[in-house]
Amino acid sequence: MDFVSxxxxxxxxxRLVDFYERATGARAVWATEDFAELxxxxxxxxxxxxxxxxxxxxxxxxxxxxxxxxxxxxxxxxDRVHQDLTGAGTSADxxxxxxxxxxxxxxxxxxRSLLVRDPDGNLVNFFAPVTAEAAxxxxx
Numbered sequence: 001m002d003f004v005s006x007x008x009x010x011x012x013x014x015r016l017v018d019f020y021e022r023a024t025g026a027r028a029v030w031a032t033e034d035f036a037e038l039x040x041x042x043x044x045x046x047x048x049x050x051x052x053x054x055x056x057x058x059x060x061x062x063x064x065x066x067x068x069x070x071x072x073x074x075x076x077x078x079d080r081v082h083q084d085l086t087g088a089g090t091s092a093d094x095x096x097x098x099x100x101x102x103x104x105x106x107x108x109x110x111x112r113s114l115l116v117r118d119p120d121g122n123l124v125n126f127f128a129p130v131t132a133e134a135a136x137x138x139x140x
Contacts, residue, residue: 005037005044006071009061010120013049019118020045023085023098023126024073045071064120072125074138078104078112081126085116098124110134 010016017028017036028036034049053061075081085098098116101123106112110131116124129135 003043005046006069007046007048008066008071008118008120008122009048009050009053009063011050011063012119013047015119016047019098020047023081023118023124040073042074064122066120066122070115070123070125072127075126075128078114078126078128082114085114106130110137 008016013034013036017030017038020026020038021028024038024040026038026040028038028047030036034051036047038045038047050061050063053059082100082104086100087097098118099121100114100116102113102115104112104114107127110129111127111134112130113125113127116126118124129138
């Protein structure tokens with residue numbers, strides 16, 4: 001078995017795709033107006049409209065209701081991502097203006113992390129290993 005993707009259900013696919021494209025630099029591949037994917041080397045972030053829920057089981061997923069999952073992106077420079085997402089240190093309209101939950105900080109396990117909420121309130125962690133031990137954990 002291989003973990004390949006996570007799917008976020010949303011009431012506004014275009015808005016969420018725009019956030020993740022701007023935050024990650026990845027471009028979405030649209031299958032329909034109700035479904036798009038942002039593909040990276042390691043996994044795929046799928047974004048689907050609430051209309052797709054009925055294809056699985058009506059009511060099984062609720063948009064903008066996540067309080068337990070953190071989607072994580074490995075980045076080269078956490079502080080640059082923070083600047084890009086908030087416009088910090090630039091003109092007021094430069095960033096995506098993310099809802100920052102916890103600004104850049106180095107965690108006890110050796111990652112530098114930035115925790116934000118996407119437009120639907122889902123938690124997103126942008127991180128980079130800053131110790132040899134953390135980098136070794138990410139090597140596969």
